Amino acid sequence: MASPESELSIVLVDDEQMSSLNWKYRGHQGPTNVLSFAMRDGEFGDISPQLLGDVIISLPTAQREAEEEGLSLDSTISRLLVHGILHLVGFDHEKGEDAAREMEQRSTELLAQLD
Numbered sequence: 001m002a003s004p005e006s007e008l009s010i011v012l013v014d015d016e017q018m019s020s021l022n023w024k025y026r027g028h029q030g031p032t033n034v035l036s037f038a039m040r041d042g043e044f045g046d047i048s049p050q051l052l053g054d055v056i057i058s059l060p061t062a063q064r065e066a067e068e069e070g071l072s073l074d075s076t077i078s079r080l081l082v083h084g085i086l087h088l089v090g091f092d093h094e095k096g097e098d099a100a101r102e103m104e105q106r107s108t109e110l111l112a113q114l115d
Contacts, residue, residue, distance in 0.1 A: 008052040008088060010081065018058035033061045034080040036087035055084030082110045 013021075018031035025035070039053040040046075057080050066076040086103055093100035 005050050006052050007050055008085065009054045011054060011056045012059050013056055015058055015060045018056065018061065021056060031058045031061050033058055033065060034084045036084040038088045040088075052085070052088040055081060055088065057081065057084070078114055079107070079111060082107050082114075086110075 015031040018035070019029070021035055022028045022030065022032050025037075026032075035056045037054045037056070039051040040049065057077060059077075062076045062080055063073055065071075066073045069076070083103075086106060091099070091103040091106060093103045
């Protein structure tokens, strides 16, 4: 898990930028709402252990999701940010139902602390 001294970057982009990143790093066309790039993964992940990585959020996609769900943009961005941070510290909903359930539970707990 991350230490209290951990750092991360938060990048807000438009759909065009997000589409480019989504294609380049995931091979998926079009924008997605959030991408995370962990600095602690891979061969050199221990060089700067305090650096968690980057969370990139598409503002237009977040705005559309907020409107569709009847939520504020702020709450949608908070949800996406928490989701991205959880990926940076090792959670991965794509590893099966149990992992997805665990990540959703942790996300709910963290978002409740923000309210």
